[in-house]
Every structure is written in structure tokens, then in C-alpha cells.
Amino acid sequence: MRLSIASYGLLLICVCLLIHLELAWISGHSAGESAELPAAEQAREYYELYENVWKDLVYFPIPESSEDEKAEVSFENSWMFERTYGGSYGHEGTDLMPSVDRSGYYPVLSMTDGVVENIGWLEKGGWRIGIRSVHDVYFYYAHLSSYAEDFQKGDVISAGQLLGYMGDTGYGKEEGTSGQFPVHLHVGIYVRTEEIPELAVNPYWFLRYLEQHKLKYSFS
Amino acid sequence: MRLSIASYGLLLICVCLLIHLELAWISGHSAGESAELPAAEQAREYYELYENVWKDLVYFPIPESSEDEKAEVSFENSWMFERTYGGSYGHEGTDLMPSVDRSGYYPVLSMTDGVVENIGWLEKGGWRIGIRSVHDVYFYYAHLSSYAEDFQKGDVISAGQLLGYMGDTGYGKEEGTSGQFPVHLHVGIYVRTEEIPELAVNPYWFLRYLEQHKLKYSFS
Incomplete structure (x- = not known):
């Protein structure tokens, strides 16, 4: 057929x-x-990572001076404001601006316990130090004038420990480049997700919280 | 063929x-x-929603008493602790526990500006009020003994405004059920994502922040 x-x-x-x-x-x-995860679970995972920042925060990174009342810092929410050095990009941090514009004047303290994960020169960040905290959050302090010690990767750091001094280093390939912008401390906070090794979160609110937790140091 | x-x-x-x-x-x-969005963008979207909570927070929900120094509240991070009324589930909030165990004693203030979105009896929450804040965050105050006014949905609320009084209502289908647990204020905070109309975030850290922003009321 x-x-x-x-x-x-x-x-x-x-x-x-x-x-x-x-x-x-x-x-x-x-x-x-x-x-993958339903949206709610995914969001909750991200929020847990975010809330880890809280768990590790202890001190504001700039102490009050017990000797110089005018030695204050101010800061605004400049999250994702445009920065243009070496291309245009969003500001992934918060800048603490000093009332006294002098490099090497303000102590910079660790906000958390942790371990030194990065140390040394970065073209953008200048003399910087990066601390990995207990809950796996990365705290990044940039533009230092100098370090307080000869820190090595893996060194254990305590919250409130002196890391170095506020400066204006960076914005140059050559180590030690300084004076390209006003003295300030750039604070960056990064969480690590499964897919994203360095996910920036806005330090502004955390710093607002830490303002109530300032140490007093003797400097003037 | x-x-x-x-x-x-x-x-x-x-x-x-x-x-x-x-x-x-x-x-x-x-x-x-x-x-869907790449992971980083997705995370950032969630974090922006989360950070909206910050933007709206003004006052701690329980004021200090200018007359009774002992009238304090304490709270711990009980996020997702098991609760068992009507089935087992995680605790989506923070309980503010009073030093004075008296229903109707502590004023409850709005932490934010906003609009009354929900008002009245809930089996679990008792007399509750839900305020939608400026940045679209939902603030939920539960177990009140009474309301300060005859609030209606849509009423505009100012940060610091008296909403009612701390109580022990709830855990009953019948309106007014009380005394099923110690007097306390349950605070819930919910953000709204595209997929999730009510995504609970942990109020604990926000309340820690607000502890520095307490109003003083005359009550004793």
C-alpha cells in the first residue's frame, strides 16, 4: 500500500x-x-550578605581628637556620583572630608576586626589597605598618606586599630603620587556573593550609624 | 500515487x-x-530597595520618658526565630520589650513620614497599624493596646507622631484578644520588589541605628 x-x-x-x-x-x-532561587529567597540571600556588614562594624574610621575640637570630618551620600579619573564611572564609596586639610594629620582606624587582604599602591586608590572582616565583608580604605605599621597580607587587625593616616595619594601610576585632589579618606565596602566577588554596597548609611561610635584619640 | x-x-x-x-x-x-538581570544588577536593585528604609527613618518608635527613667525598652536580634501561633514560621520582625510590663503605658511613635495603609484588627498582630513611607517601605506596628486617633486608611502621618500605645493584643480571631504574651511592640519592615509585594527585612539593625534618635515624651 x-x-x-x-x-x-x-x-x-x-x-x-x-x-x-x-x-x-x-x-x-x-x-x-x-x-535558581525564587525571587524572595534570592533577595533574602542578598540581604543576609548585606546585613553581615552590620555585624562586623564597631568604630567610625576617624576618631575624635581629644586635643583639637576642630578636627572633624564630614561626608555626604555620594554613592554613584560620577568619577572621571581613567574613564567615567560611579563612585563606589563614601569620602570622609576633613575640616583640617592636612595630609598625615588624621588617624585612620579599622572599623572592624579582620585580616589584611590587600596592602600597597593602587593607581586609583593610592596607598590603600583592604581588610576582610569576620563575616566576609571587604573594607577598603584609600588615599592614605602612610601606613601605621609594615602590614603584611594575612595580618590580624582589631577594630579600632590604627591603620595609617588620611592623605591624598593616588590618581597616578607612579607610587606615591599625591596632591591630585583634596585630602580625604575614601571608604569602600564590598560583599561577596556566589556570582560576584566584589559587590559594592553604599557605605554612607553604615558610616551614619558609626558616627555614634567614635573613638577618641590624642592627635592635634 | x-x-x-x-x-x-x-x-x-x-x-x-x-x-x-x-x-x-x-x-x-x-x-x-x-x-532576568545579571546578578550584580539584580543585587544592586535589591540593595537600593533596602537602602530606601534608611532614607525614611527618623525616630525610634518608643520615646524616652522625661518623667520615668526606668521606662526603657530592650530588644535583641530575633530575626527568623521560630514562632508557633497558628503554625510554625520565622519571626519577621523585632520585638521591643518594655522594662515596665504594663499595657497602654508606652507611647508608640511613627518612625517615618508616611500614609496609613492598614489599620485595625489582625489575628496575629492584634490592633496594628501599617504605614507606607515616602520611599515605598511598609512599617508595621503590632499588638497595640489602643490607637491614638481614629485613623483611616490614607491619613498622612508625620515621623514622631503618636500612633497608639504598646500592648499585648493579638493571637486570637476575636477582636480585642489580649494577654496571650507579654506586652511588647512588634516592629516589621517590608520592602516591595517587582516580584514580591511584601519582602520582610530585619528591623533589628535599623532599630539599633534609631536608638540614637529617641524623642522625649512626657509619660509615666
């Missing part, structure tokens, strides 16, 4: 329908597999 | 066309499904 064209057509339609159903099933199936 | 070569050719073209359409369908379909 021979098949008519109509039969061929019918067969073709059946085959296509089966292929379609099969592929739909696969696609649905793989959607299930890649069904 | 036999199929001519031309008919076979036509059939082949049809099959190819169908496969092509099918693949286009799949690719469009799955691309659409997985077309």
Missing part, C-alpha cells in the same frame, strides 16, 4: 506535534533546573 | 521551516525566561 500525500501530510504534522511537545517538555524541565 | 521529486523537495522545505520555527520559538521562549 502506498501513502497518499494527505497521509504524508498528516504524518508530518504528527511528528512535528510530537517534537513540539517534547521540546516544550525539555524547555519546561530545564527551566525547572535553572529555576 | 507516487510523490514526485518536487513534492519530496517541498516536503523537505516544509519540515525545515517547521524545525526553524520551532527552534526560534524555543530560543525566544527560554531567552525570555532566563532574561
